[in-house]
Amino acid sequence: MIKLIQTPLFSILLTLVCYRLGEWVYAKSRRFPLCHPFIIALPPLTWGLMQAAIDFETYLAHTTAIHFWLGPATVALAWPLYRQLNTIGAHWHSIAAATLLGALIAMFTTVGVAALLNAPTEVLGSLAPKSITTPIAIEIVKHSGGYIALAAGAVAFTGIFGAVVAPPIMTLLGIHDPRVRGFTLGLVAHAIGTARAFEESEQAGAFASLALSLTGITTALLLPWLWPMIKPVLN
Secondary structure, three states: OHHHHOOHHHHHHHHHHHHHHHHHHHHHOOOOHHHOHHHHHHHHHHHHHHHOOOOHHHHHHHOHHHHHOHHHHHHHOHHHHHHOHHHHHHOHHHHHHHHHHHHHHHHHHHHHHHHHOOOOHHHHHHHOOOOOOHHHHHHHHHHHOOOHHHHHHHHHHHHHHHHHHHHHHHHHOOOOOHHHHHHHHHHHHHHHHHHHHHHHOHHHHHHHHHHHHHHHHHHHHHHHHHHHHHHHHHO
């Protein structure tokens, strides 16, 4: 039994069971934001890994099969994007400006606050890619000298927080355009925000997918180049 717990099969099954539990609770709550599947799934998943004495690096290696399907799932987002191609083309100036500004703000606001609190350089490097998807964030952290586990946790927290908080804030501000709502969710809350956007409409999901992709690309290009220049200033 102990040998089985230490295999990839256990980690994958535990992940799927916890997430399925989260989906069930989310549906029963009539999609109440604080009952998002990621929020519900995280505590039992963490408890199960702790009981099995599986650290994050081992869990990451065990669930490679799940990570692999993130690629095809991302590619599948091209279809709703294609359906919105005319709208996207008509607003590409605004989209490019929002992506660049949003990516820079997402990268350096949290890092700036953490630096003011005298956080170690490794922590700062872990927080910088918090607003992009986990696979890209992990690769970027290797260049910024951060901790992979902390970066993954920051990405997950950012996605959950953004998906829960952003929609009611936009509603409160009178922002109802699905293009704006979707793009905002994809930019600030990456894949989790994109999933939340698709719950609102296909158009919102398409623009969230666009923001998810563009923000990831922009961050991956800019952060490794900017980090060596910014790092001495933060120390």
